[in-house]
Amino acid sequence: MTDIVESAETSTLLDELTRMPGREDPYPRYHRLREISPLVRAEDGALVATRYADCAAITRDPRLGHMPSHMLDFVSPGWNDHPALRQLFTSILTINPPDHTRLRRLVSSSFTARRVQALRPTITQMVDDLLDEMSGETDFVTAFAFPLPVNVIGELLGIPPADRAQFQHLVRDWTQVLEQINPAVLETADPAAATIRAYLSDLAADRRSAPRDDLISALVLAEEDGEKLTEDELLTMAGLLFAAGFETTTNLLANSLVALLHNPDQLALLRDKPEIAREAVDELLRYDTPVQLLTRVAWEDVEIGGIAVSGGDRIVAYLGAGNRDPQRFPDPDRLDLTRPDNGPLSFGGGIHYCLGAPLARMEAEIAVPALVRRFPELRLAGDPVRRNSLTLRGYTSLPVNTGS
Numbered sequence: 001m002t003d004i005v006e007s008a009e010t011s012t013l014l015d016e017l018t019r020m021p022g023r024e025d026p027y028p029r030y031h032r033l034r035e036i037s038p039l040v041r042a043e044d045g046a047l048v049a050t051r052y053a054d055c056a057a058i059t060r061d062p063r064l065g066h067m068p069s070h071m072l073d074f075v076s077p078g079w080n081d082h083p084a085l086r087q088l089f090t091s092i093l094t095i096n097p098p099d100h101t102r103l104r105r106l107v108s109s110s111f112t113a114r115r116v117q118a119l120r121p122t123i124t125q126m127v128d129d130l131l132d133e134m135s136g137e138t139d140f141v142t143a144f145a146f147p148l149p150v151n152v153i154g155e156l157l158g159i160p161p162a163d164r165a166q167f168q169h170l171v172r173d174w175t176q177v178l179e180q181i182n183p184a185v186l187e188t189a190d191p192a193a194a195t196i197r198a199y200l201s202d203l204a205a206d207r208r209s210a211p212r213d214d215l216i217s218a219l220v221l222a223e224e225d226g227e228k229l230t231e232d233e234l235l236t237m238a239g240l241l242f243a244a245g246f247e248t249t250t251n252l253l254a255n256s257l258v259a260l261l262h263n264p265d266q267l268a269l270l271r272d273k274p275e276i277a278r279e280a281v282d283e284l285l286r287y288d289t290p291v292q293l294l295t296r297v298a299w300e301d302v303e304i305g306g307i308a309v310s311g312g313d314r315i316v317a318y319l320g321a322g323n324r325d326p327q328r329f330p331d332p333d334r335l336d337l338t339r340p341d342n343g344p345l346s347f348g349g350g351i352h353y354c355l356g357a358p359l360a361r362m363e364a365e366i367a368v369p370a371l372v373r374r375f376p377e378l379r380l381a382g383d384p385v386r387r388n389s390l391t392l393r394g395y396t397s398l399p400v401n402t403g404s
């Protein structure tokens with residue numbers, strides 16, 4: 001069996017990925033890490049996987065999961081007293097079976113394919129309205145990439161239109177805990193999480209007394225095998241759905257636009273053949289992956305990529321690296337909207353597979369072709385500004401000129 005590599009070079013590469021310019025273009029560093037070894041140890045002890053096959057296996061292996069709460073108490077003492085950490089560590093994203101199974105079943109009974117499909121005409125109309133309002137020089141994140149998903153998830157959950165915009169900063173402040181947990185981060189993340197929760201609590205109370213045809217009402221009423229969500233579980237679920245509903249999709253839309261503007265032949269292809277939207281979105285999800293990594297903990301000794309991993313080891317699967325693995329994707333750094341046999345890791349896999357994948361796909365499949373068809377002269381009008389995050393890869397600002 002091969003040993004886990006930990007060297008000065010791997011430490012430098014991993015360190016660079018969390019800062020500029022490494023964060024701007026992580027892909028060469030991922031390639032180098034993958035060449036050195038399928039599994040390298042970071043300075044904090046976590047094991048980092050960069051191959052497609054290993055990342056896929058990590059998402060599906062039932063011997064890998066999330067930290068049970070007794071371990072969390074040890075690693076993140078007092079987490080339960082922090083609204084930002086409670087909201088994260090008690091959500092389906094980071095809990096284990098059997099609680100995960102129960103909550104996932106309850107939310108799936110409300111967040112159905114039918115409910116998502118019913119949004120198609122609304123999304124098409126929203127895309128048209130937002131494109132109508134864009135002209136000349138504008139910031140694509142502010143004008144389109146944020147308002148579309150926040151209004152879609154707002155519509156689905158039942159959040160009144162006037163209330164939606166305030167959540168951009170609140171969710172950004174809260175999700176900093178995905179990147180790092182320290183007192184400075186918690187100082188802004190905690191009040192943000194508490195504000196989101198208080199808002200959703202009022203909304204849930206309203207729907208309890210007068211249910212409507214929205215997802216919050218469906219969650220309030222959801223019942224499977226005689227079980228219902230507790231008030232706490234309901235608010236955590238609604239908070240996660242709302243945040244995950246726009247945060248990642250905003251990044252997919254902005255990353256997609258930059259990828260297309262840098263590859264004019266592919267942009268022209270999509271403009272001329274909007275019927276390739278589905279495969280195009282798969283490739284855009286692969287090429288500049290909005291959620292770059294996910295984390296797990298080994299509950300027992302396992303083997304990853306032929307390397308022995310001890311029970312208790314923390315593991316980071318770099319989905320963004322797996323999606324550029326040349327063993328899986330020929331010429332991986334090329335954007336090829338008609339790439340055959342695509343299968344990006346971008347929505348994860350296994351029991352935590354992204355619940356919102358069909359919704360995110362539908363939004364992108366409608367929005368991206370419509371955007372490039374509406375503005376044939378669309379171009380960058382300044383330097384895009386990357387988000388300060390490796391995990392959630394996107395832009396805070398993306399100046400464009402619509403050419404109209």
Ligand code: HEM
Binds near residue numbers: 094249252295347
């Ligand atoms: C889980 C990515 C959009 C809700 C995940 C995971 C990934 C992901 C990688 C798995 C995390 C893990 O296993 O640790 C994305 C991307 C999106 C997107 C790239 C957009 C481009 C959405 C949307 C929603 C959503 C629109 C909700 C409306 C969720 C939820 C989970 C999840 C609830 C947790 C599922 C579970 O743990 O059982 N997402 N997501 N996501 N996503 Fe998404």
